[in-house]
Amino acid sequence: MGACAGGLLGCAAPAPTSRGEVQAAPTQTGELAQSDVNRMATLAMRDNLDSLYRLADKLYRRNPAEWRKGAAASREQALIQVREAIEQRQPWAPLQGRRDIAAMAFALSPEFPGDRVAAFIHATADMLITAHGGKTEFFLIDSLDAQYLYNAARNVESAAWVLAQRRTAAGRPLLLADEINERERNLSFEREFGKIIGRLDLMAGMAAEKYRRAAISYLQGFMGGSFLQFLPVR
Numbered sequence: 001m002g003a004c005a006g007g008l009l010g011c012a013a014p015a016p017t018s019r020g021e022v023q024a025a026p027t028q029t030g031e032l033a034q035s036d037v038n039r040m041a042t043l044a045m046r047d048n049l050d051s052l053y054r055l056a057d058k059l060y061r062r063n064p065a066e067w068r069k070g071a072a073a074s075r076e077q078a079l080i081q082v083r084e085a086i087e088q089r090q091p092w093a094p095l096q097g098r099r100d101i102a103a104m105a106f107a108l109s110p111e112f113p114g115d116r117v118a119a120f121i122h123a124t125a126d127m128l129i130t131a132h133g134g135k136t137e138f139f140l141i142d143s144l145d146a147q148y149l150y151n152a153a154r155n156v157e158s159a160a161w162v163l164a165q166r167r168t169a170a171g172r173p174l175l176l177a178d179e180i181n182e183r184e185r186n187l188s189f190e191r192e193f194g195k196i197i198g199r200l201d202l203m204a205g206m207a208a209e210k211y212r213r214a215a216i217s218y219l220q221g222f223m224g225g226s227f228l229q230f231l232p233v234r
Contacts, residue, residue, distance in 0.1 A: 030139070037206055038138040044199045045136050048128055051196050053083055056121040058189060062176040066117040070094075082118040087136075089129075092122040099123075100130045104159060110168045116175055124159060128152055128200075146207035153200035160193040 031039060060067050060075045072078035085092055094114035095103045103123035106112060112119060129136060131152035132144060166174050177189040 030137070033139045035140055037144075037210055038140065038142065040206065041132070041138045041144060041203055042136070044203050045128070045132060045138075048196050048199055049086065049125060049136070051192050052086075052121050052125050052128075053079065055189065055192050056082060056117055058192075059117045059121075059175055059177065063117060066115045066175070069113075070115040070118060078115070078118060082122055086122055086125040092119060094119050095123060100127050101155060103127075104155065108159065108162045108166065108174060110166065110174065120159070120163075120175075124156065127155055128196075131200075144203065144207040144210075146204045149200050149204035149207060153197045153204065156193060156197050156200065160190065163189075 034042065056079055057075075060078065064075065067075050067078035070078060070081070072081055082092075084090070091097065091099070092103075094112075095106060098106050100123075104120070104127055107116060107119035107123045131148040132138075133142065135142060138144070163175060163177055164173075168174060
C-alpha cells in the first residue's frame with residue numbers, strides 16, 4: 001500500500017518547468033585588460049541598465065500617456081530614444097540641463113510637465129553611471145568608490161519609495177507601477193528595483209574589500225615564499 005501510494009504521488013507530481021539557464025557573456029579581447037572585479041562591475045552595470053530599460057517598458061505599458069508627451073510615434077520608438085540617449089551619454093532636454101540626483105529629483109517632482117517615464121529612467125541611469133566614475137566598462141586602470149556605489153543603491157531605494165508614495169496635485173500617483181488589490185498582486189516593479197539595489201550593494205562591498213584583500217594576498221605570498229618552503233630531507 002505504501003509503495004502504491006508513493007507511486008501515485010510520483011505520478012501526480014508536476015513535470016519540471018524550464019525557467020531558462022544562465023548564459024555567459026561572449027568573450028571579448030578587452031577582457032585581457034580587466035581584473036575579476038573589473039569584469040563583474042562591467043556585467044553589473046550592463047544588467048542594471050537592462051533593468052532600467054525593462055522598467056521603462058513596464059512603466060510605459062501602465063502609463064501610455066507618458067510616451068505620447070514626447071516626439072515618439074510609438075512606445076517602442078520612445079524606448080529606443082531614451083536608450084540611445086543613455087548609452088551615448090546625451091542630455092535629456094526635458095530635464096533642462098539637470099544631471100545625476102538633481103535630474104532624478106526633478107523627474108519625480110509633481111510639477112514635472114514632460115514624459116516622466118523617460119526623464120526618470122534617463123536620470124536614474126545618469127546617476128548610476130556617475131557613481132561608477134562616468135563609465136560603463138571597467139579596466140585595470142579604473143577604480144570604483146565603494147561609498148558612491150553604496151549611495152547609488154540608497155538613491156534607487158529612495159526613488160522606488162517616491163514612485164510608490166508621491167502624488168500629483170490632483171491626488172494621483174506620479175506613475176502607475178506596483179499594484180495590490182483584491183483581484184491581483186503585481187510587485188514586478190519592486191522586484192526589478194530590488195535587483196538593481198542588490199547588484200549595487202554587492203559591488204560596493206567588493207570595492208570596499210578590494211584593497212584590503214590585495215594587502216592580505218601580498219602578505220600571504222610573502223609568508224608562503226619566506227616561511228612555508230619545503231625543506232630537503234636527504
